[in-house]
Amino acid sequence: MERLGKVSEWNDERGFGFIAPLDGEPARVFFHVRDYRLDGRRPEVGEMIRFTAQREADGKWRARTVRRTVPAARQAKLAAPSRAAARRPGSALPGALAIVAYALLVAWAIGAGRLPLEAMFVPLALSAITFVAYALDKHAAQTGRWRTPESTLHVLELAGGWPGAWIAQRVLRHKSSKRAYRVVFRAMGVLHVIAVAAWLWGRA
Structure with missing residues (x-):
């Protein structure tokens, strides 16, 4: 199942980074540039993406089929409200x-x-x-x-x-x-x- 997230870290020299899922579970997910499905460009910190994730043999999570969701101009507007909605607690x-x-x-x-x-x-x-x-x-x-x-x-x-x-x-x-x-x-x-x-x- 595809999930929404944001690229929180990216090491362009080594070709890998981490995704922060908008639902907060887990806090970050590893991904490699070869899993990034957008030929002709590289991932950027802060961009919104869709991805699927699986747990590896060592227990860590890795993203697969990472793809950009919306144009960069709209990403900043969408990220904050989505993150706030995912973390907003109910009545105590x-x-x-x-x-x-x-x-x-x-x-x-x-x-x-x-x-x-x-x-x-x-x-x-x-x-x-x-x-x-x-x-x-x-x-x-x-x-x-x-x-x-x-x-x-x-x-x-x-x-x-x-x-x-x-x-x-x-x-x-x-x-x-x-x-x-x-x-x-x-x-x-x-x-x-x-x-x-x-x-x-x-x-x-």
Whole structure:
């Protein structure tokens, strides 16, 4: 599938450079001049392009079939709004209310004697671990290193780290614009809360 991006770096002597995808995933993608499909000219930093990408054996991403999208005169006007739209976060209110409701549920369970006092530290620890996992994955994306599988992040969210994942998406701007990922993320959070509520109900 073709994606939109911008040439962020170009070494004309060595014939390679990097693309910054407009959706931010990953932060940059390697490409070679032989993959640039426009005979008679060379890539330029800042130009908008379309490309396909694949992960190499070493885990890094490489662009294939790189081609220019629009005339240079229009590129500067298109780049800023597109990038802003891709990174614009949604409202923080629903997520914040969900975390507050979850904290109240845990506090009620502790006050009612259905959970020990130490239980309050479990979601805090899991959220911290999940936040760190997000931070490491973003750093790997920016440096072209091996990424953390999305399934691993979702398991952490399901285990109880979903509040930390939500905070990481807001603070780090990571996994915040990928709609399919966020759908699964929300599902993991809902399933965790349902499981906890059902377990507490069974202890009544």
